[in-house]
Amino acid sequence: xxxxxxxxxxxxxxxxxxxxxxxxxxxxxxxxxxxxxxxxxxxxxxxxxxxxxxxxxxxxxxxxxxxxxxxxxxxxxxxxxxxxxxxxxxxxxxxxxxxxxxxxxxxxxxxxxxxxxxxxxxxxxxxxxxxxxxxxxxxxxxxxxxxxxxxxxxxxxxxxxxxxxxxxxxxxxxxxxxxxxxxxxxxxxxxxxxxxxxxxxxxxxxxxxxxxxxxxxxxxxxxxxxxxxxxxxxxxxxxxxxxxxxxxxxxxxxxxxxxxxxxxxxxxxxxxxxxxxxxxxxxxxxxxxxxxxxxxxxxxxxxxxxxxxxxxxxxxxxxxxxxxxxxxxxxxxxxxxxxxxxxxxxxxxxxxxxxxxxxxxxxxxxxxxxxxxxxxxxxxxxxx
Ligand SMILES: [Zn+2]
Ligand SMILES: [Zn+2]
Numbered sequence: 001x002x003x004x005x006x007x008x009x010x011x012x013x014x015x016x017x018x019x020x021x022x023x024x025x026x027x028x029x030x031x032x033x034x035x036x037x038x039x040x041x042x043x044x045x046x047x048x049x050x051x052x053x054x055x056x057x058x059x060x061x062x063x064x065x066x067x068x069x070x071x072x073x074x075x076x077x078x079x080x081x082x083x084x085x086x087x088x089x090x091x092x093x094x095x096x097x098x099x100x101x102x103x104x105x106x107x108x109x110x111x112x113x114x115x116x117x118x119x120x121x122x123x124x125x126x127x128x129x130x131x132x133x134x135x136x137x138x139x140x141x142x143x144x145x146x147x148x149x150x151x152x153x154x155x156x157x158x159x160x161x162x163x164x165x166x167x168x169x170x171x172x173x174x175x176x177x178x179x180x181x182x183x184x185x186x187x188x189x190x191x192x193x194x195x196x197x198x199x200x201x202x203x204x205x206x207x208x209x210x211x212x213x214x215x216x217x218x219x220x221x222x223x224x225x226x227x228x229x230x231x232x233x234x235x236x237x238x239x240x241x242x243x244x245x246x247x248x249x250x251x252x253x254x255x256x257x258x259x260x261x262x263x264x265x266x267x268x269x270x271x272x273x274x275x276x277x278x279x280x281x282x283x284x285x286x287x288x289x290x291x292x293x294x295x296x297x298x299x300x301x302x303x304x305x306x307x308x309x310x311x312x313x314x315x316x317x318x319x320x321x322x323x324x325x326x327x328x329x330x331x332x333x334x335x336x337x338x339x340x341x342x343x344x345x346x347x348x349x350x351x352x353x354x355x356x357x358x359x360x361x362x363x364x365x366x367x368x369x370x371x372x373x374x375x376x377x378x379x380x381x382x383x384x
Pocket of ligand 1 (some may be wrong): 068225226228229230233237238239240241242243
């Protein structure tokens with residue numbers, strides 16, 4: 001079993017950095033649920049004026065965050081389990097708002113926003129989760145990326161850095177959209193919430209990404225086990241039976257990765273835009289579609305913005321998922337096609353020091369590449 005074959009279900013040995021990472025994730029997940037329950041039951045809380053209520057967006061965000069934490073911390077052992085657990089929480093949350101004296105009320109549209117948040121969070125986890133596709137070197141590089149994030153979350157000080165970066169991003173984004181985003185349609189409170197959530201996510205991702213690089217250096221420096229992250233795991237980890245694996249010199253150049261992702265983004269944006277242009281003019285039409293659009297408009301701007309956020313979230317997860325699939329297929333063709341430019345290398349001799357005649361990228365043709373070539377050729381013959 002290679003390092004890349006170890007799954008997300010792996011239980012780290014007690015006291016290892018991977019165990020601590022999960023421990024902190026669980027504490028943050030439970031805290032998030034408590035904060036959520038306190039927020040939704042705070043007596044007579046009204047956010048924004050009528051017509052400027054970001055409450056659907058807040059429901060969407062809060063349940064998305066709670067779902068992500070519940071799933072990543074392993075409290076829910078699968079995506080389905082996470083959906084059931086957080087779904088039950090949403091129903092409980094909405095029904096207990098009926099308690100007399102709280103001045104809060106049951107709103108079925110809140111439940112729709114909660115479900116949308118759960119769905120988007122699970123879609124992103126599925127899109128970014130472990131993937132068994134692609135050759136060993138490709139999967140190892142993904143396992144190393146994930147191990148670096150786990151190591152990052154093992155230290156409380158790093159959680160503090162992430163919290164600071166998220167809050168700073170939220171403050172900058174909120175102030176920016178609250179001031180520069182003034183417009184007659186969307187109210188200022190909603191604009192601040194939109195800016196704060198976008199800024200917060202940007203701050204969090206930037207901090208995670210820079211921390212991940214630092215963690216990867218720490219993993220290489222002390223040859224940490226990629227499963228439980230204990231140091232000196234060479235040749236095998238004494239604590240869990242996993243092991244350390246160094247980075248491969250094979251990698252897909254970032255320019256190619258950006259090209260693949262951009263192609264998927266443009267394609268998805270075109271489909272979304274086309275859909276909007278088809279549906280938008282229908283609101284004045286006297287048929288079932290027009291009636292449906294008018295019915296939807298009656299839900300209000302807050303709800304519509306939540307639906308937009310859901311669509312954007314799902315399309316984003318889809319783009320990430322498709323791009324990763326495409327990259328694993330590119331990795332599979334290593335030695336047959338150039339990783340940098342995609343040039344067909346099958347006519348080029350693949351000995352030591354071989355380079356792509358198009359762009360000069362070094363490559364090496366091993367037996368795995370020969371197998372892939374033989375397989376695709378026999379498939380072509382069968383197809384005819
Ligand atoms: Zn280990
Ligand atoms: Zn090339």
